[in-house]
Amino acid sequence: MIQAGKQHCVVCAWRxxxxxxxCVADGGARCPDFTRDVTIKAVPDTEQEKEREEKI
Incomplete structure (x- = not known):
């Protein structure tokens, strides 16, 4: 399962x-064109996600 996480222009494949x-009004959080750049590794946000990553 791949999680998109938070949407930010700096990690969008189309940036x-x-x-x-x-310039999206909500800071890009719901940009309809957002696609995460798969070449940028996601950083776990929580301790649970960090533990899950370590087990893999």
């Missing part, structure tokens, strides 16, 4: 060619 970059 280089985005015309909405950093």
């Amino acid at each position: 280089e060619h985005c015309s909405k970059k950093f």
